[in-house]
Amino acid sequence: MEAIFITFAVVLASHLGLCEALASVAKPLGRTFRKVIRCPKCLTFWLTAAYQIGNGRAVLASVMIS
Numbered sequence: 001m002e003a004i005f006i007t008f009a010v011v012l013a014s015h016l017g018l019c020e021a022l023a024s025v026a027k028p029l030g031r032t033f034r035k036v037i038r039c040p041k042c043l044t045f046w047l048t049a050a051y052q053i054g055n056g057r058a059v060l061a062s063v064m065i066s
Contacts, residue, residue, distance in 0.1 A: 003065045006051045007044055014040040 013019055023037040036042045052062035 006048050010044045010047050
């Protein structure tokens, strides 16, 4: 259930343009980071997976949920 809320929050942030604003100031963090932020699917996948792994879920289960 938590993964749904994280996914909703990421999609909402992307829709509102907050991710683009973050990408414009994130130049020192690297090209790959900026590419992930600009892609809504990539950003949703990685943030949902990171949240699940951070809360103790197995890596494979986290990837499958994401």
